[in-house]
Amino acid sequence: MVENLLPFLTASILLTISPGPDILYVLVQSLSNGVRAGIFTTLGLISGIIIHTSLVAFGVSAILKESETIFLIIRIVGALYLFYLAYQVWVSESRISVKTNSVKNAGDFSLFRRGFIMNVVNPKVTIFFLAFFPGFLWDPSGDTVFQFYVLGALFMIQAFIIFGCVALLAGKIAVYLNQNDRAGIIFKWIQILVFVGIGLFILT
DSSP, rough: HHHHHHHHHHHHHHHHHHOOOOHHHHHHHHHHHHHHHHHHHHHHHHHHHHHHHHHHHHHHHHEEEEHHHHHHHHHHHHHHHHHHOOOOOOOHHHOOOOOOOOOOOOOHHHHHHHHHHHHHHHOHHHHHHHSOOOGOOOOOTTTTHHHHHHHHHHHHHHHHHHHHHHTTHHHHHHHHHHOHHHHHHHHHHHHHHHHHHHHHHOOO
């Protein structure tokens, strides 16, 4: 169990700190409206993870009961999808832009709801979890629903901690990103290496 959870947690942390739409949205909200806005946005975003985890947990668990061969195919396709994501990052622009002038202040519940909806309606999150989670099950013949929820909970906890730190340190992070062109390149290669690494882990 531990030999699966530690690589999962490491990969999750590296993916979360790499600038993507969610973490940049938390950063922008925190810069525009303060730490409180960033925290409520974070709570909304990570709450949406429960929905994606449930879809993957019950869907893949049902498939596992039918055929281990289909589950193997899911893992192979998942690995190929992660390699594709690595390629997309590789061909993308390295520059990270932080713009705050278009962000309006909103109430706590509105920020939570917006973050939740942003996460839930993004089908790429479910597809990513479908590619990411199955490779870290420590007992595919056991209670896989429980295992998926453990993975989902770990992902939520580390995301909350990292997003919360981003909200608290928004000003310093924005200055660093705007002043250091190499930051985008570093984060870009972190994403590429993590996607490829997870894909290889799932295959082996």
